Amino acid sequence: MDFTTRNKIIKNALCKVYNKKDVTVRGDRGTAIGWVKIKVMLDKPEGCACNIVEEAHMFGDKSTYKYRALLNPLDYRSGNYCPKCKEVYEKQSKIVRNTINNSGAFFTHYTSDDGYNTEHREEITEVEVRT
């Protein structure tokens, strides 16, 4: 199985669960060959409050921040979503993960230099809610 075939297998598996337009599977070339970047976009759930502007009193002033910036500025993915989007994000992230793991695609691995030789899969997967 070459990388192109592997990437197609992942894409096909995800397209059975999600709309084709919402799934991006891109293989890297050159020195990063073997790596695959996977992205799944999710529709905004009903009742999404991500863009509700609320008053913030974090620093004692009355500056206005967007809701999503308030939840957890450090965790820019799940933390920046309103509770509804966070729920969708967490649920769908697991489904994406399982779909990829059960797709039959192989993955190449590299060993990190962390002193424990931890193995990592050459895969970057992002799940994002359109807010």
Ligand SMILES: [Zn+2]
């Ligand atoms: Zn939201």
